[in-house]
Amino acid sequence: MMRQTAFAVATAVARALSTNAPLHDVTPLIKSAPLSNKLNCDVFFKMDCAQPPGSFKLRGIGATVKEAVEQGADGVVSSSGGNAGLATAHAALALGIKCTVVLPTTTPDAVRRKLEDEYGAEVIVEGAVWDEANERAKALAAEYKRPLVHPFEGETTWKGHSTLVQEVDEQLAELGLRMDAIVCCVGGGGLLAGVLRGVGDRDNCAIVAAETHGADSFAQSMEAGTPATIPITSIAKSLGAGTPSPVVLRDALASKRVYTHVVSDAAAVRACLSFADERRVLVEPACGAALAC
Secondary structure (H helix, E strand, O other): OHHHHHHHHHHHHHHHHHOOOOOOOOOOEEEOHHHHHHHOOOOEEEOHHHOOOOOOHHHHHHHHHHHHHHOOOOEEEEEOOOHHHHHHHHHHHHHOOEEEEEEOOOOOHHHHHHHHHOOOOEEEEOOOOHHHHHHHHHHHHHHHOOOEEOOOOOHHHHHHHOHHHHHHHHHHHOOOOOOOEEEEEOOOOHHHHHHHHHHOOOOOOEEEEEEEOOOOHHHHHHHHOOOOOOOOOOOOHHHOOOOOOHHHHHHHHHHOOEEEEEEOHHHHHHHHHHHHHHHOOOOOHHHHHHHOO
8 A cells, every 4th residue: 555655645746746737726817796896897716715825825836846856956945924834835745856844933823734734845934024934944954955945936936926817818819808996915925926928918917916904025126216114913824924025116116017915904804704605605804904995
């Protein structure tokens, strides 16, 4: 049985690495009747909560982990408040390599248990916020001689996230529609970087970057024109990057199409409840920041 299991894993790894097939799934695009009626325009939800580890992160991080394996890595190290670590661990398991995830102390126990029990990842808890966990992850990556999979930096990750926009374009085209605006939540800025790359140089699509008060480092950075560092006090822990990516900030400022919007924790939670009523799907407050816009 052990040999059969090992053979099955090895076969899956060989198949994944011998093709250009991504590790993520194509997800539904669903029209919201309540929001469409309220705003008098077509509003759609891109349901990336349906990705195997539960978020869009698998798009870019899956591509980055796959690239690391193609370059000979036998394992990866990640730092995350949750979603990026889950995506890294999922990709590592799918490709048959080891994975270490460093979590800040604010990460829910359920995330730690899922990383260990479902994905077999080594989990280390370090630091009160993600920035402190990331410092430990850097040290471990050097010690283990394994690549560090950053939760929101990296061109391969950003290119992977851009597939979300490409899918929406294709799905809307089937309905004879096109995008006029995209609303996305922003933590460190990885998703926003992917959206910017997916939108490209088209001049007819605005981008709204949503955050909660107490996790609004990107909005404050946009206002200042330079990366700002803030203490994270919001309940939206997945947005908890104290400082956004300077590259993403530069690209957003240069694009002239990115607008920031900051909502309260209460507004984000109310939006999550409204979404649950409408779609029977419960999402976290980080997603609620975008839904509240």
